[in-house]
Amino acid sequence: MTQNEILFARAQRHIPGGVNSPVRAFGSVGGTPRFFVRGEGPYVWDADGKRYTDYVGSWGPLILGHAHPAVIEAVERAARNGLSFGAPTEAEIDLADLLCEMLPSLAQVRLVSSGTEATMSAIRLARGFTGRNKLVKFEGCYHGHADSLLVKAGSGLLTFGNPSSAGVPAAVANDTLVLPYNDVPALKALFAASGSEIAAIIVEPVAGNMNLVQASPEFIRAMRQLTQQNGALLIYDEVMTGFRVDLHCAQGLHNITPDLTTLGKVIGGGMPLAAFGGRADIMAKMAPLGPVYQAGTLSGNPVAVAAGLATLNEIRKSGFFEDLSSKTRQLTDGFNAIGQELGIPFCAQSVGGMFGVYFAEQLPHSYAEVMQCDRARFNAFFHAMLDAGVYLAPSAFEAGFVSTTHQKSDIQQTLTTTTNILR
Numbered sequence: 001m002t003q004n005e006i007l008f009a010r011a012q013r014h015i016p017g018g019v020n021s022p023v024r025a026f027g028s029v030g031g032t033p034r035f036f037v038r039g040e041g042p043y044v045w046d047a048d049g050k051r052y053t054d055y056v057g058s059w060g061p062l063i064l065g066h067a068h069p070a071v072i073e074a075v076e077r078a079a080r081n082g083l084s085f086g087a088p089t090e091a092e093i094d095l096a097d098l099l100c101e102m103l104p105s106l107a108q109v110r111l112v113s114s115g116t117e118a119t120m121s122a123i124r125l126a127r128g129f130t131g132r133n134k135l136v137k138f139e140g141c142y143h144g145h146a147d148s149l150l151v152k153a154g155s156g157l158l159t160f161g162n163p164s165s166a167g168v169p170a171a172v173a174n175d176t177l178v179l180p181y182n183d184v185p186a187l188k189a190l191f192a193a194s195g196s197e198i199a200a201i202i203v204e205p206v207a208g209n210m211n212l213v214q215a216s217p218e219f220i221r222a223m224r225q226l227t228q229q230n231g232a233l234l235i236y237d238e239v240m241t242g243f244r245v246d247l248h249c250a251q252g253l254h255n256i257t258p259d260l261t262t263l264g265k266v267i268g269g270g271m272p273l274a275a276f277g278g279r280a281d282i283m284a285k286m287a288p289l290g291p292v293y294q295a296g297t298l299s300g301n302p303v304a305v306a307a308g309l310a311t312l313n314e315i316r317k318s319g320f321f322e323d324l325s326s327k328t329r330q331l332t333d334g335f336n337a338i339g340q341e342l343g344i345p346f347c348a349q350s351v352g353g354m355f356g357v358y359f360a361e362q363l364p365h366s367y368a369e370v371m372q373c374d375r376a377r378f379n380a381f382f383h384a385m386l387d388a389g390v391y392l393a394p395s396a397f398e399a400g401f402v403s404t405t406h407q408k409s410d411i412q413q414t415l416t417t418t419t420n421i422l423r
């Protein structure tokens, strides 16, 4: 048995499925998950000492690559002063100031510890602010694992949601309305029928949890207009896209001012840190100022805040996103060229430092289209790449990530490997 196999067998004894988050178990692609020992720049090493070029980056946070010296130094310095106080610190103010400066839609922001907490709290706030219960989400978008978000489309015309997990009460799911992504007529029909009951739309402005799917300009405009006309809020869930697709996030690319925004992943630089924020009149409803309750023992944790500040300071350096985007494009342009050269249904696209690769003739625009991609072919490709030392997300339904430490030579090597495997 390999070390990875030995560890996976051991992990399953006291951890359900051997993992602390389900996709890690390789359920969708089969085989044994790799147990990582170390990461440096674009590379990770597993328990058997094998090196991989990493295109997962801890599912998005590691935009500076693994163990970036500036981040590690900031974390070490903060840790030496104590790990947690459960009381205010100056660094929290610095991070809140920086987030509000970098993202003009944020008048105020609250720090939490996970993306799930950020979206759950933003939804409670939207409901508390509007006095309405209904929430609109889109098929294939993931917003963390709070009850009201673990909901899939039901059958029937006006899609009352069904729980997508056991343990979620139908009564909770009933208040979540699920529509297809990029479907403007469906969105208009829903608002025409129930606009006055809707508290908010929550959306992944570039969807990254059903592989990568881009929102159309019409869809973006419709979400903003319909919420405004109906007294509902627009929540941009930028936990994945925030400071990953652009210095001004997806809302900057879309030229949209959402009412609320959720952030996570990159803003913690690999530490447990997330945030939600937005309009001043809405944020004023948060406790201790207002009636919407939310709290956290480790919220604004000084070590996590130090990692976040150090990461954002690197991102702000001039040319950062040009470099990251051009490297990511090198990868996706290369994938597209391979698909054409070999005459196979294989294509790709990127937004900033985030990419999608599909075993399909064309880029998908919805969950239904993503589901039509060739999953068996992806799984075989995934394992061949893994054997060749390239670590892709272990599922056909996840976006990929490039860091600034990936060199053009790393990406060229990945493309050569891809050609050899798909030929």
Ligand SMILES: *Cc1c(COP(=O)(O)O)cnc(C)c1O
Pocket (backbone or CB within 6 Å): 113, 114, 115, 116, 117, 119, 142, 143, 144, 145, 204, 208, 209, 237, 238, 239, 240, 241, 264, 265, 274
């Ligand atoms: C990852 C993610 C979340 C959940 O964040 P966690 O930190 O895993 O709880 C929420 N929304 C989006 C868009 C995400 O990608």
